[in-house]
Amino acid sequence: MSFISIASDATVKTRFAVNSWGLLNRAPATLRIVADNSPAVVRDTGTITNLLEREASLKMLTGCLREAAAGIGRIALVHGEAGIGKTALVEAFLAANRAKLRVLLGRCDALSTPEPLGPLHDIAFQMDGGLLDLMRTADRRLAIFSALLRELQESEQTTVLVIEDVHWGDAATLDLLKYVGRRIRPVPALIILTYRDDELDGRHPLWSMLGHLPSDATRRVGLESLTEGAVARLARVAGRAAERVHAQTGGNPFYVTELLATPYGSIPATVREATLARAVRLSREARALLEFCSVVPNRVERWLLDEAASASSALIDECV
Numbered sequence: 001m002s003f004i005s006i007a008s009d010a011t012v013k014t015r016f017a018v019n020s021w022g023l024l025n026r027a028p029a030t031l032r033i034v035a036d037n038s039p040a041v042v043r044d045t046g047t048i049t050n051l052l053e054r055e056a057s058l059k060m061l062t063g064c065l066r067e068a069a070a071g072i073g074r075i076a077l078v079h080g081e082a083g084i085g086k087t088a089l090v091e092a093f094l095a096a097n098r099a100k101l102r103v104l105l106g107r108c109d110a111l112s113t114p115e116p117l118g119p120l121h122d123i124a125f126q127m128d129g130g131l132l133d134l135m136r137t138a139d140r141r142l143a144i145f146s147a148l149l150r151e152l153q154e155s156e157q158t159t160v161l162v163i164e165d166v167h168w169g170d171a172a173t174l175d176l177l178k179y180v181g182r183r184i185r186p187v188p189a190l191i192i193l194t195y196r197d198d199e200l201d202g203r204h205p206l207w208s209m210l211g212h213l214p215s216d217a218t219r220r221v222g223l224e225s226l227t228e229g230a231v232a233r234l235a236r237v238a239g240r241a242a243e244r245v246h247a248q249t250g251g252n253p254f255y256v257t258e259l260l261a262t263p264y265g266s267i268p269a270t271v272r273e274a275t276l277a278r279a280v281r282l283s284r285e286a287r288a289l290l291e292f293c294s295v296v297p298n299r300v301e302r303w304l305l306d307e308a309a310s311a312s313s314a315l316i317d318e319c320v
């Protein structure tokens, strides 16, 4: 498997090219890993997984939920690179608290022609007909926004409203989140937004939405890669040698899971697809740079990029 890194002048290592992907709907792993000494989490997909090194993040979400249940609305931003475990964290949190909550879940998709308010359609189907009818008939978007807010305000149970992958959110969804976010303080609800923070350049529209959220009501839950110890534990459970798994994957749980589920020495099809799905979105110049890097064994040094590929920082940024 070719997990390529570049070493910058400051020898900061950045995983290159395979750490995120775009249009892909990942196939579920054929094997899920069950580690030995943390509580099992049953996923909606019916598979079982355990989360390693996510205690602090779960604690932060639980704290937000406690405040929401006391009528102090909260927004939790769960962010990190592709495959870092955002969905798994939210699923684990919901599974642990489902009995106490009403959950409304919407997803943004990487569609080429996104529908306005895509995730709100998911949510409207989970509520009784009012919002769906309104979405079909209302000619003013504000009427739809305020209907959702009212639904959260008037609910007898604390609501957790999850919108997944808001880096793909359509403009109307981002407006909706600004609107509801700015009014969340007195509402018994927790809004959880997940996003890939490695896919946002400085002009990404998500920044505007995030910048409008009330800072006192917003909590950030940034997810980091797994440590060598955690990766070794997963390898042990999968009956595989831990050697090189951390170096090859950078501790990204998706790569670790897929690598360990694949016969030794072969490249997981899911990782290959993920890499290609990301690569097709690159500009021609960035794609050429990526192909240049792919033939350099192991790590690509910055001087080599400068000398052989005349790579600008912008091109490198596009690939990373």
Ligand SMILES: Nc1ncnc2c1ncn2[C@@H]1O[C@H](COP(=O)(O)OP(=O)(O)OP(=O)(O)O)[C@@H](O)[C@H]1O
Pocket: 029, 049, 050, 051, 052, 053, 054, 081, 082, 083, 084, 085, 086, 087, 088, 089, 165, 196, 253, 254, 257
């Ligand atoms: N802390 C963890 N410990 C062990 N396995 C994990 C952990 N976090 C995630 N995983 C596993 O890694 C894989 C990827 O996780 P997940 O789909 O949640 O990533 P993601 O950040 O939501 O990715 P994407 O950006 O594509 O939405 C899943 O198989 C999940 O079970």
Ligand SMILES: [Mg+2]
Pocket: 086, 087, 088
């Ligand atoms: Mg996810």
